[in-house]
Amino acid sequence: MSGKRVTVVGASGLGCEFALAAQAAGFEVTLVDEHPQTLKNMSFDAPYFYGSGLPASLSDETAVFDNVLSSNEQLLECVENEVDVKIGVVAWGAFQNSANSLHIGTPKIGLVSREGNELVEYDHLVLATGSRDFVPSFKGWDLPGVLGGKAGQKLLGAYQCFSGTNCLILGTTTLAVDFAKAALTRGISIAGFVEPSLEFKAGADDLQWAAAQNIPVFYDSVILKADGTDKVSSATITLLDGSQARDIACDTVCVAIAVLPNIELPAAMGCSLKFSEELPAWTPSLDDHSQTSLPGVYWLSEFSDGGNQVPRILSAISGETGNAGVILSSRESATEQADYIGLWVQKLNELGGTDVVLCQCESVTRGEFLDLQPPRYLGAGLRAPHVAVTGGETGPKINQDMTKRMTRVGMGHCQGKRCRDEAAILLSQRYGVPLRDIKPSSYRFPVRPIDMSLIAAEDDDYDTREKWPHWMHEEIVPESGSGGKR
Numbered sequence: 001m002s003g004k005r006v007t008v009v010g011a012s013g014l015g016c017e018f019a020l021a022a023q024a025a026g027f028e029v030t031l032v033d034e035h036p037q038t039l040k041n042m043s044f045d046a047p048y049f050y051g052s053g054l055p056a057s058l059s060d061e062t063a064v065f066d067n068v069l070s071s072n073e074q075l076l077e078c079v080e081n082e083v084d085v086k087i088g089v090v091a092w093g094a095f096q097n098s099a100n101s102l103h104i105g106t107p108k109i110g111l112v113s114r115e116g117n118e119l120v121e122y123d124h125l126v127l128a129t130g131s132r133d134f135v136p137s138f139k140g141w142d143l144p145g146v147l148g149g150k151a152g153q154k155l156l157g158a159y160q161c162f163s164g165t166n167c168l169i170l171g172t173t174t175l176a177v178d179f180a181k182a183a184l185t186r187g188i189s190i191a192g193f194v195e196p197s198l199e200f201k202a203g204a205d206d207l208q209w210a211a212a213q214n215i216p217v218f219y220d221s222v223i224l225k226a227d228g229t230d231k232v233s234s235a236t237i238t239l240l241d242g243s244q245a246r247d248i249a250c251d252t253v254c255v256a257i258a259v260l261p262n263i264e265l266p267a268a269m270g271c272s273l274k275f276s277e278e279l280p281a282w283t284p285s286l287d288d289h290s291q292t293s294l295p296g297v298y299w300l301s302e303f304s305d306g307g308n309q310v311p312r313i314l315s316a317i318s319g320e321t322g323n324a325g326v327i328l329s330s331r332e333s334a335t336e337q338a339d340y341i342g343l344w345v346q347k348l349n350e351l352g353g354t355d356v357v358l359c360q361c362e363s364v365t366r367g368e369f370l371d372l373q374p375p376r377y378l379g380a381g382l383r384a385p386h387v388a389v390t391g392g393e394t395g396p397k398i399n400q401d402m403t404k405r406m407t408r409v410g411m412g413h414c415q416g417k418r419c420r421d422e423a424a425i426l427l428s429q430r431y432g433v434p435l436r437d438i439k440p441s442s443y444r445f446p447v448r449p450i451d452m453s454l455i456a457a458e459d460d461d462y463d464t465r466e467k468w469p470h471w472m473h474e475e476i477v478p479e480s481g482s483g484g485k486r
Contacts, residue, residue: 242351
């Protein structure tokens with residue numbers, strides 16, 4: 001695809017780096033980022049798991065805007081270099097001509113802000129959509145004060161709004177340590193790290209740092225529940241063998257187990273996906289220049305299998321050929337992530353029980369989901385036993401769209417961001433089906449929970465507004481009075 005108009009979605013480090021490089025190469029670059037988010041959008045836990053305890057100071061939009069912009073030096077550099085920067089803007093959908101949609105013409109991306117919606121034409125689309133929190137369920141995880149590691153870092157750094165004073169951290173990953181360091185610099189005490197294995201995952205240096213800060217590490221343990229009424233007041237953790245439980249005083253529980261890639265936009269656009277065993281998650285299938293299966297659409301991510309992503313994509317949109325100096329990355333930090341996530345889900349399920357709510361939006365428990373029980377409002381008389389597994393020549397498979405429709409897990413206002421990954425892992429562990437054989441539930445536009453009035457047409461034409469109930473069956477007389485048929 002030729003042309004000079006480049007739209008970059010995501011002002012992460014990689015997104016800003018590419019925007020600057022493309023601007024320097026003579027492209028017309030638009031950089032879009034959804035932060036700063038409104039308090040309403042943050043309450044939907046997209047893209048991070050903020051939880052229900054967001055501080056009221058986030059409603060001061062002017063202060064939040066200044067904090068978010070000033071905290072991102074690369075974004076400020078983009079502004080200084082005349083990149084068309086759009087912040088606080090959600091990329092809710094992107095469209096190209098396809099077999100079922102031949103009227104799009106020039107590819108477009110839908111952008112919505114507080115002011116309204118616009119469809120922006122592009123020649124090249126670079127998706128630097130970043131990552132999201134993985135937060136498995138446990139009793140009390142819906143209390144104000146429970147949040148994800150990415151959300152915690154964003155609140156502490158960019159938004160500079162954090163209401164907790166004493167935090168218990170789940171996990172000993174690099175994400176967990178980075179959050180702990182940021183929290184300590186702002187006067188927030190750390191009640192400890194909870195780790196289900198006997199290894200400090202972030203490494204020996206970070207373990208030494210934690211010891212120097214007198215932060216306890218509770219090995220061979222997981223959280224049993226978060227306690228409190230209107231907010232977290234303490235947490236109960238337990239050894240994996242269930243032999244000992246202890247209460248930890250805290251007002252915040254930060255879940256810093258793992259992050260997973262944000263793929264809603266490329267998936268909803270129709271990009272081909274492949275399963276990454278080590279994450280474990282689905283990611284777009286890419287060629288040597290990080291181009292997806294859709295022409296002119298590229299994926300720029302820390303989760304990519306290759307290095308040198310910025311020059312590779314830049315060479316592709318500039319019309320150059322060759323492999324652009326591809327350097328494969330081993331992603332050492334992610335090699336054990338799948339096992340680590342699986343361990344957390346398994347032990348939380350074993351020790352916490354099946355009556356724990358898995359899907360907060362629809363109030364569906366783990367047991368109801370795994371037994372494929374229909375929603376409670378249907379009544380007991382309409383329920384029948386089912387299993388999630390289907391067979392065939394290639395072996396057993398599970399379709400997550402089917403389980404979603406039968407149980408409503410993943411159908412709520414968060415669009416499955418809180419529960420879809422844990423739901424797939426629970427199915428895998430229950431039925432012995434590899435995660436790669438569990439077809440993920442589909443994504444739909446808009447990929448963020450936004451007011452439909454913002455993206456609706458201002459008005460319908462006469463025929464649609466007045467005659468739509470019978471336009472397939474009756475003669476339609478246009479407003480001008482001239483005859484015609486449809």
